[in-house]
Amino acid sequence: MEMLSGGDMLIRSLRDEGVEFVFGYPGGAALHIYDALFRQQDVKHILVRHEQAATHAADGYARTTGKVGTVLVTSGPGATNAITGIATAYMDSIPMVVISGQVASDKIGEDAFQETDMVGVSRPIVKHSFMVKHASEIPEIVKKAYYIASSGRPGPVVIDVPKDITSPAETFPYEYPKTVKIRSYTPATRGHTGQIKKAVQLLLGAKRPVIYAGGGVVQGNGSELLTELARKLNYPVTNTLMGLGCYPGTDRQFLGMLGMHGTFEANTAMHHCDVLLAVGARFDDRVTNTVSKFCPSAKIIHIDIDPATIAKTVVADVPIVGSVESVLTEMLALVKADDKTPDADALSAWWKQIDEWRDRHGLYTKPRYRTDGDAIMPQDVIRTLHEVTKGDAYITSDVGQHQMFAAQYYLFDKPRRWINSGGLGTMGFGLPAAMGVQIAERDAVVACVTGEGSIQMCIQELSTCTQYHLPIKIICLNNQALGMVKQWQDMQYDSRYSESLYEESLPDFVKLMESYGHVGMRVTDKKDLKAKMEECFAMTDRVVFMDIMVDPTEHVYPMHVAPDGSMRDMWLSKTERT
Amino acid sequence: MRRIISVLIENAPGALSRVVGLFSQRGYNIESLTVAPTEDETLSRLTLTTLGDEHKIEQITKHLNKLIDVVKLVDLTEGAHIERELMLIKVKASGAQRAEVKRCVDIFRGQIVDVTSSLYIIQITGTSDKLDAFLQAVGEAAILETVRTGVSGISRGEKILSL
Ligand SMILES: Cc1cc2nc3c(=O)[nH]c(=O)nc-3n(C[C@H](O)[C@H](O)[C@H](O)COP(=O)(O)OP(=O)(O)OC[C@H]3O[C@@H](n4cnc5c(N)ncnc54)[C@H](O)[C@@H]3O)c2cc1C
Ligand SMILES: Cc1ncc(C[n+]2csc(CCOP(=O)(O)OP(=O)(O)O)c2C)c(N)n1
Ligand SMILES: [Mg+2]
Numbered sequence: 001m002e003m004l005s006g007g008d009m010l011i012r013s014l015r016d017e018g019v020e021f022v023f024g025y026p027g028g029a030a031l032h033i034y035d036a037l038f039r040q041q042d043v044k045h046i047l048v049r050h051e052q053a054a055t056h057a058a059d060g061y062a063r064t065t066g067k068v069g070t071v072l073v074t075s076g077p078g079a080t081n082a083i084t085g086i087a088t089a090y091m092d093s094i095p096m097v098v099i100s101g102q103v104a105s106d107k108i109g110e111d112a113f114q115e116t117d118m119v120g121v122s123r124p125i126v127k128h129s130f131m132v133k134h135a136s137e138i139p140e141i142v143k144k145a146y147y148i149a150s151s152g153r154p155g156p157v158v159i160d161v162p163k164d165i166t167s168p169a170e171t172f173p174y175e176y177p178k179t180v181k182i183r184s185y186t187p188a189t190r191g192h193t194g195q196i197k198k199a200v201q202l203l204l205g206a207k208r209p210v211i212y213a214g215g216g217v218v219q220g221n222g223s224e225l226l227t228e229l230a231r232k233l234n235y236p237v238t239n240t241l242m243g244l245g246c247y248p249g250t251d252r253q254f255l256g257m258l259g260m261h262g263t264f265e266a267n268t269a270m271h272h273c274d275v276l277l278a279v280g281a282r283f284d285d286r287v288t289n290t291v292s293k294f295c296p297s298a299k300i301i302h303i304d305i306d307p308a309t310i311a312k313t314v315v316a317d318v319p320i321v322g323s324v325e326s327v328l329t330e331m332l333a334l335v336k337a338d339d340k341t342p343d344a345d346a347l348s349a350w351w352k353q354i355d356e357w358r359d360r361h362g363l364y365t366k367p368r369y370r371t372d373g374d375a376i377m378p379q380d381v382i383r384t385l386h387e388v389t390k391g392d393a394y395i396t397s398d399v400g401q402h403q404m405f406a407a408q409y410y411l412f413d414k415p416r417r418w419i420n421s422g423g424l425g426t427m428g429f430g431l432p433a434a435m436g437v438q439i440a441e442r443d444a445v446v447a448c449v450t451g452e453g454s455i456q457m458c459i460q461e462l463s464t465c466t467q468y469h470l471p472i473k474i475i476c477l478n479n480q481a482l483g484m485v486k487q488w489q490d491m492q493y494d495s496r497y498s499e500s501l502y503e504e505s506l507p508d509f510v511k512l513m514e515s516y517g518h519v520g521m522r523v524t525d526k527k528d529l530k531a532k533m534e535e536c537f538a539m540t541d542r543v544v545f546m547d548i549m550v551d552p553t554e555h556v557y558p559m560h561v562a563p564d565g566s567m568r569d570m571w572l573s574k575t576e577r578t
Numbered sequence: 579m580r581r582i583i584s585v586l587i588e589n590a591p592g593a594l595s596r597v598v599g600l601f602s603q604r605g606y607n608i609e610s611l612t613v614a615p616t617e618d619e620t621l622s623r624l625t626l627t628t629l630g631d632e633h634k635i636e637q638i639t640k641h642l643n644k645l646i647d648v649v650k651l652v653d654l655t656e657g658a659h660i661e662r663e664l665m666l667i668k669v670k671a672s673g674a675q676r677a678e679v680k681r682c683v684d685i686f687r688g689q690i691v692d693v694t695s696s697l698y699i700i701q702i703t704g705t706s707d708k709l710d711a712f713l714q715a716v717g718e719a720a721i722l723e724t725v726r727t728g729v730s731g732i733s734r735g736e737k738i739l740s741l
Contacts, residue, residue: 119592124603128646131591148646183741184588184649308640311633 001173006135007036007166009174010099013142015042016176019070021061021439022046023054025081027074028114029101032166034072046439046468049460051078053432055085056458059094060396060436063419066221068095068149069436075101076114079160080121084426086156087125091423092242093219095154097145098122102131104164118160127155135165136172143180152187153306154219188305191322191330199277199301199318200334206275207346208353209235212258215242215422216280216304222246222324223415226279229332233342236354238266240281241407244418249411250391255354256363259287260560261404264361264570264578267558269354270295271568278302280324283314284423293566303327361558361572363408368557368572375551376526378402378477382409385447385475388533393445394437396420398430398454400484402477404556406449428457431474435461438470445537447473452506452547453482462516465543473536474545479552480506487555491571509547518543580609581635582661582731584739585624585642585651589615593647597624600645606630606638610663610706610728618741621649625730627706650739658734664703666691668723669716671698679716686712697722 004012010033014022023046026034037045048054051073058069069089073082079100089096103112119129128148130141138161145157203209217226223246230237230253237247238258247254256263258270270276276298281287283302288294291313302309302316303324310319320327358365369379382405385393395410396419397403403420412418419437421429434448455476465472477483482500489497510520519542523532529548536544561569561577571577587593594613601608606628613624628638635653642648654661671679672695679698683690688702702712706729713721733739 120595123592123596123599129592133591182646185646306644308637308644312637 001175003171004174005168005171006138007032009138011036011040011043013139013176017142017146019043022070022072023048023057024072025051025054025078027078029075029103029163032168048464051081052084053458053461055082056429056432057436058096059089060419060433061440062094062096064416064437064440068097068146071098073100075103076116079116079118086122088421088424088426089156090125093154095149096156097149098156098158100160102160102162105162122158126158129158131160132165139176143177147180188321189323189326191320191327195318195320196327196330200331202275202299202301202318203277204340204342207343208272208274208350210269210273211235211237211277212281213243213246213279214240214281217243217246217324218415220280220324222328225328225332229328232335236269240287241422244407245412245415248413250413257407261556263363264558265354265357267567267570268357271566273298276300282309289560289565289567376529376548378405378550378554379409381477381548382406384530384533386410388537389445393447396430396434396448398450399425399427400451400454401556402449402451427454431458431461434472435464435470438472447475449475452476452478466517471541472543476547477550478547479550481552509545513545520545523548580627580629582627582654582729583651584654584731586621586649587624588647589620589622590647596645596647600641612728612730627729652739654731654733659731660734661705661729661731662703663706663709663729664727665709666725667700669698669720672696682715
């Protein structure tokens with residue numbers, strides 16, 4: 001058997017696991033590992049400018065490809081800098097393995113230089129973690145880590161590796177395990193057949209059905225099946241923020257996003273539905289509004305791979321624990337085989353009602369924002385982006401109003417095209433995530449929709465884009481404020497703008513871009529928007545930052561009335577509510 | 579409702595902290611917790627008592643099951659079971675009190691395991707309720723120190739918690 005040092009073993013294990021890219025940043029406790037990286041070519045390392053960006057880039061890579069994202073950081077500050085990105089991945093169920101250097105085993109617990117209890121610090125935000133006790137354990141631990149991260153409900157796994165373990169001084173026999181079995185871990189796969197049958201009967205008997213599909217459909221590769229099922233039944237579909245793209249956004253059966261900033265038609269249809277099929281969605285509080293008023297007349301079918309999600313907030317009538325892929329396959333077969341078909345009259349009345357809602361306040365039947373003024377409206381920026389990129393770009397985003405506008409107006413027709421932090425809502429996610437996307441998809445058009453607030457949280461990564469030639473397009477909806485915060489202050493605090501304004505302190509983004517060797521453009525006139533954006537996307541090999549001065553007073557609507565509102569209780573504009 | 583949950587976990591470093599962490603992270607309460615290795619040295623058995631309604635207990639058991647280190651668990655309170663807790667208690671015992679305390683120990687089937695001229699150390703086992711009742715019988719004024727192990731439990735009859 002081949003003899004390798006711990007450091008070499010670690011990198012070799014990554015190679016044998018099929019890892020192509022590692023996003024990371026070196027430091028003392030990780031130097032043996034970095035030396036092992038240097039002495040091989042198979043695993044490529046992307047040097048970021050901050051460990052938070054390494055995690056977001058690995059996350060963007062994972063969301064795009066469906067593979068596990070890999071991160072390598074040093075101990076102490078390297079490890080703690082990675083925490084925000086680990087929490088982001090955890091909340092959105094993204095597969096990730098984070099390898100952190102640690103001080104030497106005999107120093108642990110002594111407050112050694114750059115010592116942090118990484119396993120302890122990360123414990124509540126990981127699916128699992130390992131501390132390597134001996135070099136010979138490395139191959140098995142790596143195998144287990146990738147298996148745990150990617151199976152069942154995906155999530156981040158930390159491997160903490162003390163420096164002595166990776167020492168080049170000693171070698172051990174190396175063999176990468178072909179399979180792995182963990183006796184205490186058996187993720188669900190197939191759903192219960194009886195439950196699936198029950199669900200199909202309920203579904204076929206519906207008069208006012210809605211399909212509510214979430215991030216689990218994207219992550220679980222269930223989009224095609226879901227689309228086929230929905231089309232076969234001719235049932236309306238709504239997506240969560242995380243599910244966007246799992247059903248074609250431009251399709252007639254699509255009602256738009258639901259939830260706090262969901263469309264009028266999606267939220268109202270949810271409220272009135274009699275059968276709700278929830279697939280790979282977790283009844284988040286941004287979706288349900290007041291739980292006791294949620295879907296008052298609906299029988300609920302809930303498909304999720306994680307039993308703990310079932311009945312966590314909303315109790316389902318037909319819970320099904322299983323992967324979307326397997327459960328939807330079975331459901332589809334049963335629907336096709338059944339003589340029963342949905343009640344055509346009821347369904348056509350339901351569609352008529354939905355179309356009436358669309359007509360009344362829908363986001364896509366006509367603009368629901370001011371179009372006559374001089375200001376550039378943020379909604380128009382996203383619509384122009386959709387037009388210029390032919391709806392086929394990978395869009396990452398940061399967190400705030402710009403994120404909601406992107407979610408509402410960039411109608412995603414394919415899964416894995418919309419990459420954003422939903423559960424944790426991490427400002428600073430967008431640019432590094434876009435790097436991960438561009439590394440996975442070298443020839444794709446990748447744009448990061450951001451705000452002048454969020455972009456400054458990971459702006460150092462412009463330098464990484466230079467180093468690796470990542471021609472990302474940064475579309476900055478510059479409203480000169482922490483807009484989402486300001487909107488809440490307008491609505492709930494009588495416009496007392498406590499710390500949501502920068503007082504003329506914003507950088508000149510155009511000049512900033514130039515100093516990194518990129519292109520900066522400023523758009524202040526509505527008339528220039530489209531032409532400038534075309535110009536931006538024509539520069540296919542450059543990083544371009546569009547600093548677009550949008551209407552600073554605009555709010556995101558619809559917006560749920562809270563507290564105590566139901567799903568159908570919404571603000572539709574600054575003055576109008578349902 | 580009070581529940582006794584018995585858990586088999588990998589006898590691995592950090593496993594216990596994951597269980598304890600889960601409870602604080604999700605705002606569940608732990609009334610008592612005992613843990614020790616089993617006859618299979620790769621496994622530890624942990625017994626915890628917690629309070630919560632049906633819904634909360636369901637979430638607790640689901641989240642415990644989700645921990646990778648948890649191999650199996652059972653909610654003992656769902657069926658017939660035996661629960662025991664052990665308590666050591668140091669009480670004042672001088673003059674007339676001495677006989678009084680001794681009588682109380684006998685009634686509760688405890689044992690006096692150490693004696694000085696002014697105090698007894700008493701060992702008593704039973705359900706938590708019985709231990710509480712004993713403390714009440716002896717009276718707060720006499721009690722100098724108590725230590726309880728927390729509840730251990732096992733199902734009655736054929737039902738077995740093992741691999
Ligand atoms: C500013 C802001 C505003 C927001 N507003 C909204 C809003 O208006 N509307 C909205 O929807 N969200 C909104 N969110 C996002 C929200 O916080 C949640 O992140 C989101 O609603 C969760 O989406 P989801 O239910 O699809 O679950 P996800 O977090 O995507 O979870 C996926 C679920 O699928 C399951 N799953 C995973 N893989 C599989 C598989 N293979 N098979 C079966 N099940 C699987 C998982 O167990 C999990 O339960 C907002 C976020 C921010 C930051
Ligand atoms: C790291 C982090 N800190 C704070 C917040 C709270 N927050 C949510 S949106 C927002 C404002 C974002 O401003 P900007 O990026 O300019 O976007 P806009 O809302 O103006 O479009 C803030 C501060 C957050 N989500 N993430
Ligand atoms: Mg802003």
